[in-house]
Amino acid sequence: MSSEVEWRRKWKPTLTAYPWQPIKIHGTVYMIKYKFTPNSYELLLTDLKHFWYEELADNKLQKxxxxxxxGIEAPLTxxxxxxxxxxxxxxxxPNTAIKISFQTEDGGQDVRVLMSLTSQLAGLPFSWNFHCxxxxxxxxxxxxTLPLMAMVSELSRRQRELFQVIQAKDKQIDDYKGQGAKVSRKHxxxxxxxxxxxxxxxxxxQGFEDQMRNFELDTFxxxxxxxxxxxxTKHAWVHSPTKGMKSDDDSLLDDMSSSEDKKRSTGDSWGNSRLPPSLQQSRSPNKTPSPNKTPSSAKTSNNATPESSPVKGHDSELLRRQALERRLEEEEAKKMEKARKKKKIAF
Known part of the structure; x- marks a missing residue:
């Protein structure tokens, strides 16, 4: 089974996974989110009524x-x-030099946003415009909308969990008091x-009332x-197409773990576990010996007694597990080698 930890290491988040940031410009609160790479960026802006977007990369970015x-000579990064x-x-x-202006095309209804930034780069004036x-x-x-709904749902779940923790703490405190314990300081x-x-x-x-006045800035x-x-991130993992898929290595590991689970659930004693077919006829601990058989007839062809046979069976099981582990290591090494070859070809 593809683990979430492994998936997170390989996952490349899109703009959707980047959080919003509130900014206040000329008394108006806007929400902004952005994703930068070495040669591109994406930016999404909203006034909670409308949304504007820009993506710029490579040649257009250079221009x-x-x-x-x-007058500035610097790498794109x-x-x-x-x-x-x-x-x-x-x-x-909040006093960062950012200006926003709105533009409309002649005869058009679509409103465009020009967001201008001014700052200093290596002591020289630097400006940038986003055309959203x-x-x-x-x-x-x-x-x-959907992320906010998920956040409310998750916060409600966490609140319920916290209530249960607090109630459990109250029971613990009551138990202490029942044994005569007292707080060292009354307050x-x-x-x-x-x-x-x-x-x-x-x-x-009063906090509830204050929150309703400033929720735009406090939410994020x-x-x-x-x-x-x-x-x-969790949403992307839950809906990942690789989630739930099993590789050959995972199947082998499942077989090994299920074998170990069976041992632990029934105890380490061979008498309480299912014997391999080769030992089932040589030992039946819950049955009385047949009157037609002498104790010597219970011995195996290699003169092993019923008590020694399980030990050999256990050794064979251990060897089988070690062989499986070696196979896993060999297959993992092959996969890594293939991955390295693919990278060289891609480069």
């Missing part, structure tokens, strides 16, 4: 660099790092947790961004 910053660093600062510094077009309709639900003593009382206090708290704070990443 814009030369047009906006003709350095230019992209500079643009990304300015965007990253928008959360830390209206995003495709499905992008709004894929990047915001750290807590009251027993009641879920309905907690819900009512949250509904009437550092914790919200981290939860978004977790949600989208």
């Amino acid at each position: 814009r660099v030369k047009k906006l910053n003709p 350095r230019i992209l790092d500079q643009v990304k660093s300015v965007l990253d600062k928008t959360q830390e510094d 077009l209206p995003a495709e309709q499905h992008m709004g639900s894929e990047h915001l 750290i003593e807590t009251t027993k947790f009641v879920e309905t009382a907690f819900e009512m206090s949250m509904m009437t708290s 704070n550092s914790r919200g961004q981290d939860l978004y990443r977790q949600i989208m």
